[in-house]
Amino acid sequence: MFPIYKKELQSFFYTPFAYAFAALFMLLFSLSFSIGISNLEGTNTWAFSFTEMFYSVIIYFIFLIPILTIRTFAEERKNGTEVLLMTSPVSVFKIVMAKFFANVTVYIFMLLGTAFFPILTAMKGEVIVSQLICAYIGIFFWGTMYIAVGMFISSLTESLLLAFIIDEIIMFVLLFVDDFSNTPFIAQYPKIQSVIYAFAAQPRFAYFSEGFIRLSDMVFFGSVIIVFLAWTYISIEKRRWNRG
Template sequence: MFPIYKKELQSFFYTPFAYAVAALFMLMFSLPMASAIAHLDGTNRFVFSFTEMFYSVVLYSIFLIPILTMRTFADERKNGTEVLLMTSPVSVAKIVIAKFLANVTVYLFMLACTLFFPIITSIKGEVVMSQLICAYIGIFCWGTMAIALGMLISSFTENSILAAIIGEFLMFVLLFVDNFANSGFISQFPKLQSVLYSFAAQPRFAYFSEGLIRLSDIVFFGSAVICLLAWTYISIEKRRWNRG
């Protein structure tokens, strides 16, 4: 499993890809921070709470994470290297986990780059550490779920651009399904509303951004990651058996 993990990391860091994605993430991160600084009150002291800022980052990440995951399996099929991968002595489960861990490692690299902002803020302002830590945990949980979803979509097609577009659409649905559930039409059907709301990620992330960690939210994101990776395994395994 480790050779595949290493190969995936090399494909990210031995090319400008990982650094370009990290730079875009930094840009997306800087926009809400610049807006917050621009609206400082007369105290001229910036309180780095993340409550609103990370909402913007999560929204922007909908367009960025699919770019990170779109090549995971799609490029393997397009370049014809999937056959070599599937005939290797490594099991499909280990292949999926190795690719997932590689994507998560790149995502952690992106998050590590954003530590620049609270460090700079702490020099001239105030950092609310409880919200800072919880918000990072929340956006990590959201990111891992989005990565697992992106990998699943990538396993369905050899077109990486199509995988990115579908991934962005589904992540948008996941983020705003609670708004749809609270609409006037859906509210007429309480049971359907309850089912839709159980899939909502935004209200769960809200607790993290406010400095609260609930076991139910961690279980939600963890269960979503496990289910999505299991479906990815089934998708790859099915294609492996179809090849004979």
């Protein structure tokens, strides 16, 4: 598994992709930070919560994470290099997990860059450290969930554009499913509303951003990640069997 993980990381960090991707993320994060600072005009300190910034970051993920994950399988299939994986002695489980951990490593690399902003804020004002740590844990779970979703979509098609579009749709659904459950029409049916709301990720992230870590929220994100990774495994295993 480690050779594949290493190969995936090299494909990221030995090319401009990872750095351009991280730079784009930092640019968007910087814009959110600048907007937050501008709202403090007339005050003496930089004391504010990063909660709103992290909510903005979630919106950015909808456009950024698919760019990261569509390469996982769709690009290999398009370039004809997937056959090397399909015929390798490495199990499909190890292939999926190696690619997943490689994507998560790049994601962590992105998040580490944002640590500059809380440090800068702490130098000029104050930061609620416990809330910040919880928010980072929440954003890590959220992004990792999106990575698992993106990998599954990437395993279904060789079209990068199609994988990107489907990924976008699913991520929007995961983001706004709680709003949908609260629409007047759905609210007429409390049982259906409760079922739909159970799949809402945004309210669970809200607890993290407010400084609370609940086991139920961690189980939710962990379960979604495991389910989509399992579907990815099934999708790739099916393709391997079809190749004989």
